[in-house]
Amino acid sequence: MEKRHCIYYHCCYFFFMLSVLLAWTSFSYPTFPTTILSSLLIVFSVFFFTSIVLPPPTCSILQSQVSRIIPTLLTGFGVAFFALLLFRIDYSRPILLMGGTLSCIWYISFYARQEAKWKATLYLVGDFQQSHDKLTKKLTLKPYTPIMDLSLLKNGILVDMQTPFTEKEEGIISDCSIAQIPVYHISRLQERLEHKVSSMHLSDTTVRALQPNSGYFRIKSVLDFVIAILAIIISAPIMVIICVLIKSQGGGLIFFKQTRVGQNNQTFTLYKFRTMRTKAKRNTAKFASEEPERISKLGRALRHSRLDELPQFWNVLKGDMSIIGPRPEQPSFAKQFAKEIPFYDYRHIVKPGITGWAQVTQGYTDNTESTKEKLAYDFYYLKYLSWQLDFEIYLKTLRVMWIGKGAA
Structure with a gap:
């Protein structure tokens, strides 16, 4: 999904969230307090800060962005709260709490839904020892041909590091890395798809990666x-x-x-x-x-x-x-x-x-x-x-x- 499409959906939801917060305000207060306005501006700023910072959703097994949502929101509200204290601006805690909760619910549900249904296209480079049939449930896989322009490979290429590459294939992988085009290893995507790491294919590097955070x-x-x-x-x-x-x-x-x-x-x-x-x-x-x-x-x-x-x-x-x-x-x-x-x-x-x-x-x-x-x-x-x-x-x-x- 392109960034501009994400911004469109985020804007639609924000106006819905704004209407909910304003409805709560009119029900709770006889007059419109100034604290509500400052708090709504904070919610607005943090909401769109998050929409700009977070990358567009992609296929869940390639790189999920869901784990970045809560830290990004907390960072935005943390900075905003520090500014409120620094400049001694009055604020409404219910509005900030509801705004933060509604923002979190939206971004998590939006990214989880989009990543679950998004089907990215990857190009196959080299021979494959492992079967990639299961990956076709989540990805569209196409063979790479030398006449292709690198711009067509923007979503990434798929390789099997357990098989040897020809000189041309090594050049393609190198060119993609230099152009910052993702190079995905089939074993890594199989792990994310099946949610398991086979002990039969562990290398020394993989074993070191098992060291917990x-x-x-x-x-x-x-x-x-x-x-x-x-x-x-x-x-x-x-x-x-x-x-x-x-x-x-x-x-x-x-x-x-x-x-x-x-x-x-x-x-x-x-x-x-x-x-x-x-x-x-x-x-x-x-x-x-x-x-x-x-x-x-x-x-x-x-x-x-x-x-x-x-x-x-x-x-x-x-x-x-x-x-x-x-x-x-x-x-x-x-x-x-x-x-x-x-x-x-x-x-x-x-x-x-x-x-x-x-x-x-x-x-x-x-x-x-x-x-x-x-x-x-x-x-x-x-x-x-x-x-x-x-x-x-x-x-x-x-x-x-x-x-x-x-x-x-």
Whole structure:
């Protein structure tokens, strides 16, 4: 979408937003205060500052702009608020709050909608080892011919770095780079499309890219602690009811404790509500799907709703786990998978989570093949770890709890 078309849509929405704010003002005040006018000017300035700074939306798997919206709006309102204090200009907090909220809703919904339906055209340069059939759902792919002008390639070219290039193809890639035309690697776009990073195609450079963002990592630890405390307080009545129900079914232990592998391959004790029958015995580590007869009726309901995981908020407070991260595995399985799956131990670079990208995307795993798929989702989380991805996982987790997808 061209910039001028974006400005047109932004203008239309702004007049709608202005009418809403003016309607609220006329309903709330008998006369029109001067504070409203100054606040509307601030909202107007920040809104169009954001429209100018943000690039036009493009295909979501090429480069999403959604993550830049909130920082841009916060920057605009931050500067404006500083100017209000500096020049001692009176303002209306409700107008600024409503204007900022409506602006945020508009830009996020506009970019998310446009990026989802936008189908950019990329030109193929060189041979391809990987299939690009799945990419045609999001992109229009055309073969490049030497007679083409570089201006036709403005959206970018697609290459496969795992195959050799001819001298002419290397020249095309070099010319595009110099002309600031995007050069996309097929493996990177496949990652964004499928939301996973295959361990079978990891190179040394890719492994280094899996190192989590240290800045957000520190913020994430604080958020985990705060959310865990709030979750324990809010869910306390539910946990008391679960404890009573478990005790009423033949007594036995309320909590199930098991050793799991955490960050840096360190083991810890994981807590869950007991979902197995008390008389059943376990001599070796097994997947839950291998012993369904051992699960009680109450336990099946708890697993379906994921309420059996509530005690793991205590693991978060202890520092053993995070709210979001790769699910912790039993030591025997972790050793087995480390021998069978390349780079498996790299998932232990972060704290394991109560929920994670693999859980909300793939669901439950019960063998080596499905664990390879799960690891690909874990690597995607490590590579693209951010507040946006964590927020998406929170929303998907609520959906999983509601429909019971992946529970076992």
